[in-house]
Amino acid sequence: MHYLESAVEIAREAGALLSHYFERRVAFETKGEFDLVTEADRASEKLVVERLRTHFPSHGIVAEEGGGHTSASDYVWFVDPLDGTTNFAHGYPVFCVSMALEYKGRRIAGVVYDPSRDEMFSAEKGGGSFLNGRPVRVSGIAHLKESLVATGFPSHKRHKNPNIHFYHQITLRSHGVRRAGSAALDLCYLACGRYDAYWEFNLNSWDTAAGVLPVEEAGGKVTNFTGGPFNIDSREVLGSNTLLHDELLKEFQAIISGRVEGLSNVAEYFSSNR
Ligand code: IPD
Ligand code: CA
Ligand code: CA
Secondary structure (H helix, E strand, O other): OHHHHHHHHHHHHHHHHHHHHHHHOOOEEEOOOOOEEEHHHHHHHHHHHHHHHHHOOOOEEEEOOOOOEOOOOOEEEEEEEEEOHHHHHOOOOOOEEEEEEEEOOEEEEEEEEEOOOOEEEEEEOOOOEEEOOEEOOOOOOOOHHHOEEEEOOOOOOHHHOOHHHHHHHHHHOOOEEEOOOOHHHHHHHHHOOOOOEEEEEOOOHHHHHHHHHHHHHOOOEEEOOOOOEOOOOOOEEEEEOOOOHHHHHHHHHHHHOOOOOOOOOHHHHHHHOO
16 A cells, blocks of 8 residues: 555654754653653654645645644544654653554554664554564463553643553553553554553544554554443553453453552551661
8 A cells, every 4th residue: 555655754754853853852842731842743743744745635634733634535644743752852762753544534554663763663454564564463472460561641630640550550460561651652562562462541643543553453452441442532542462451451440440459558668668
């Protein structure tokens, strides 16, 4: 599909631009309490939108920093020009360009490019999932207690977000929970078997649109927290290698219904460990 080839080419060019900015360490502004944005976000989005308008002038574009446009077309691109902005702003090399294409509301192509490792994740509907052109599959880990999983925390309304309770409970029941700071890369790491599951609350369409198809095409599964269908407007994303999905859904229901032991008492810990 030529859409995928074009997206790979554009993502690689935008990735090179981000690397240039990353080496210079750019200043950041805040869009919200902890929601950072840099000149790199804006420059990357300008490039990606310009290239998409040249290649596909009739298509619609949804872009995080507002540079997109609506259209009458059945084709819509979802662009996160820099996923991992907080990492980027602090010089922590975990970030990517994320581009996805929907046709009549169905995901048909997804590309995520990490310029720090020169890793291009790509997938098209029915065509498989790839890392630098090599096919990838989700892991074969069948039990949560043997898994490595990932999550993230949104940059807004953190004090209201219950994810710290999920982070605590799943940490107790797995080999560990990673919080690397790029939702699109988290999903792609699930697709290629580096993680065995990933979940997050309150992501935006551009955060998840490109990473979900690579997971599904690699044999993984993406739903909401009760196992219902995921769509990019969902406020809940739960992805897994499919083998772990039912166990995770059960754990999530136990956490949501309060049938789990809460966080240990900090004062008790320090009084008995000093
Ligand atoms: C953020 C990253 C992060 C996730 C946040 C997102 P941004 O995207 O994907 O991992 O936890 O919820 O907002 O702001 O760096 O594009
Ligand atoms: Ca993002
Ligand atoms: Ca972003």
